[in-house]
Amino acid sequence: MSERISHAGLRGKVMSADEAATFIQPGDQIGFSGFTGAGYPKAVPGALAKRITEATERGEDFRVSVFTGASTAPELDGVLAETNGVLWRMPYQSDPVLRKKINDGTTLYSDMHLSHSGPQASQGFVGKVNVAVVEAVRITEDGGIVPSSSVGNSVNYLDSAERIIIEINNWQSLELEGMHDIFRVGLPPAREIIPVTESGQRIGTSAIDIDVNKVVAIVETDAPDRNSPFKPLDDDSRAIAGHLIEFLENEVTQGRLPANLLPLQSGVGNIANAVLEGLSESNFENLTSYTEVIQDGMVSLLDNGTMSVASATSFALSPEAAERMNQNASDYAKKIVLRPQDVSNSPEVIRRLGVISCNGLIEADVYGNVNSTHIMGTRMMNGIGGSGDFTRNAYISTFVSPSLAKGGAISTIVPMVSHHDHTEHDTMVIITEQGLADLRGLAPRKRARVVIENCAHPDFRAELLDYVERAEKGGVSALHTPHNLDESLSWHQRFVETGSMRK
Numbered sequence: 001m002s003e004r005i006s007h008a009g010l011r012g013k014v015m016s017a018d019e020a021a022t023f024i025q026p027g028d029q030i031g032f033s034g035f036t037g038a039g040y041p042k043a044v045p046g047a048l049a050k051r052i053t054e055a056t057e058r059g060e061d062f063r064v065s066v067f068t069g070a071s072t073a074p075e076l077d078g079v080l081a082e083t084n085g086v087l088w089r090m091p092y093q094s095d096p097v098l099r100k101k102i103n104d105g106t107t108l109y110s111d112m113h114l115s116h117s118g119p120q121a122s123q124g125f126v127g128k129v130n131v132a133v134v135e136a137v138r139i140t141e142d143g144g145i146v147p148s149s150s151v152g153n154s155v156n157y158l159d160s161a162e163r164i165i166i167e168i169n170n171w172q173s174l175e176l177e178g179m180h181d182i183f184r185v186g187l188p189p190a191r192e193i194i195p196v197t198e199s200g201q202r203i204g205t206s207a208i209d210i211d212v213n214k215v216v217a218i219v220e221t222d223a224p225d226r227n228s229p230f231k232p233l234d235d236d237s238r239a240i241a242g243h244l245i246e247f248l249e250n251e252v253t254q255g256r257l258p259a260n261l262l263p264l265q266s267g268v269g270n271i272a273n274a275v276l277e278g279l280s281e282s283n284f285e286n287l288t289s290y291t292e293v294i295q296d297g298m299v300s301l302l303d304n305g306t307m308s309v310a311s312a313t314s315f316a317l318s319p320e321a322a323e324r325m326n327q328n329a330s331d332y333a334k335k336i337v338l339r340p341q342d343v344s345n346s347p348e349v350i351r352r353l354g355v356i357s358c359n360g361l362i363e364a365d366v367y368g369n370v371n372s373t374h375i376m377g378t379r380m381m382n383g384i385g386g387s388g389d390f391t392r393n394a395y396i397s398t399f400v401s402p403s404l405a406k407g408g409a410i411s412t413i414v415p416m417v418s419h420h421d422h423t424e425h426d427t428m429v430i431i432t433e434q435g436l437a438d439l440r441g442l443a444p445r446k447r448a449r450v451v452i453e454n455c456a457h458p459d460f461r462a463e464l465l466d467y468v469e470r471a472e473k474g475g476v477s478a479l480h481t482p483h484n485l486d487e488s489l490s491w492h493q494r495f496v497e498t499g500s501m502r503k
Contacts, residue, residue: 004138004168005218013218017043020165020217021051024131026062029088031121031157032076033134035069035314035341036268036293038322039150041133041167042223045076052085063087067121067129069152069313069341070114070292070385071095073226081107090126091117092383102380111373111383114292115345118156123187132161137172139218144207147180147338148172149225149322150314155184155208155340164214170222175329182208185342196349199263199288200309200337229318230296231270233277236402239433240271241278244358244398247429247436248284251396257356263290265350265390266298267359268316271400273297275358280306290355292344292386294336296321302335311337313344345389354395359387361399361430363410364455365417366448366468367481368424368439370399376492377418384421391426403432403457409500411460413451415467416488430455444481445472459502 005011021044024030034040048064055062065088066080077095080086086101090110093099101107112120120126134154136145147154148169158164183204186192195203251257264287266272276297279287289298289310296318301307317325325332343349350357362381363371371377373384391397399422401412412432424447430437435454439447452464471482491501 004170004174006141007139007143007212010139010143010212010215010218013215014220015217017047017219018050020044020219021047023163023165023216024048024051024064026055026060027064028130029065029067029127031067031129031132031153031161032072033069033147033150033152033154033157034072034076035150035152036071036316037073037227038225038315038317039135039148039152040068040072040076040225041135042075042169042221043167043219044133044165046079049079049083049085052080052083056083056085065089065127067117067126067153067157068092069150069154071382075223075226092385094382099380099382109380111380113345113384113388114341114386115347115389118153118340118342119185119187121153122156122160128162129157129160131163131165132157133165133167134158135167135169135172137174137176138168139166140207142209143212144205144209146177146207148176149325151180151182151338151340152313153341155182156342158208158210159184161214163216164210165217165219166215167219167221170220171224171326173326173329175333178206179329179333179336180206180338182206182340183343185340185346194343194346194349196343197352199290199311199353200335202337204339224319225315225317225322227317227319227322229320230273233274236433237271237274238278240400240402240431241275243431243436244275244400245278245282247438248356260284260286260288262354262356262395263288265289265291265355265357265394266293266295267387268293268295268385269360271360271402272358275400276301280304290344290350290353292341299325302332309335309337311339311344313339313341341386345386347389347393350390350393355390355393357387357390357394357397359391359399361401361412363412363414363417364399364401364427364430364451365414366451366464367444368427368430368447368451369417369420370422370427371417371419372421374419376496377489388422391422394428396428397426398429398431399427400431403434403455404459408459409502410495411457411491411501413456413460413464414491415464416483418489418492432457463503
């Protein structure tokens, strides 16, 4: 793979992953590349896990803090979590082993907006970045790093790190070069205005320029990204997609959206991906996207011509779609732009472009507050990710979910959410397979009935309506937002005690 390292002075830095891992010391804070299972280092984390395990067996304390762009994969989050060696993690994760360590208190976790994470690392608010470990497809003649299948926070970590380790991955296509658009936003008071006025507009460079003197090791790898396949479309997903398409068609008819809509954002997951698949069967043409991840459904829209261009910071593809992306990277580079998440998740740009956001939820309450992170208010699932960046600043913000979970034991529409991630002020549209609740311009008492009548499952609808009606008669507590505080979380308590929200 020496042809992938064009900088003569860096060729001598090539070594094994085990050797590279010796540059990471106990207590170090490590900035890894990677975002939603794409573009993360494949070898060094495993070698570091081996070092941590050996040190622990000798009775030594070896723990590190881990920064990323978003979630990674078992080869990074999983292997490090298994050692109990992750002291602190930010800003988003989805690994089951790491999730367990977070919830049992072994690993401290800061769940933060993705648009905040890179700048906070650069500003030093979360301490020094001692080491940056990033994956690349090649190193240019002047030492620039051409990222692989994600950009994420790599620029922030490379700029801030005291030491840099680069993994050159031969599995990642060299034709990814040219897909990236690297633009440094900077920090106050010299923060740059991001001059993006169209989804596909390029404003930066194809490689990340770095201080080559900070490079301590280069590791050669040949391993694929490990993303999971998406679940096939089911009846609920099709119904949700249908409700959203009908809503968007009406917005066009009412003159509130152009015929090709405005740039679309889609969160990670099976439901959001299914909504994208549904757009393939709509009458919309020449769609665009300004989002954080490109999933299979969006690639399909690009393939069939429904979508003309997509901007993101990463892929979140099934293994089959990832292979197709690698084989046809030069063609996709004409339609896809991968940016740092400082840009892809920039609130200013999201609002400027008028993005239509679509994200998943764990639960929503009758007044439109949304919980997208915690099960029963306490157990962390994955994190808020970029959903807050887009929801707060979207032209139209939507949340999608089936109305039931856990085989019908849980209603995703509840009297009061057990944890707040997105307030009623930011939630415009909620969609389940039952229907769509357009909450724009509605006061709380109106919102409650619209959510219950349109989104709640029939098995829980009458009980929700009874709750609201009694709350409205509750005297001093029946003010602007009526609640029965002694039972507002009783559904969650019932589930904890019995395994079901049903009476």
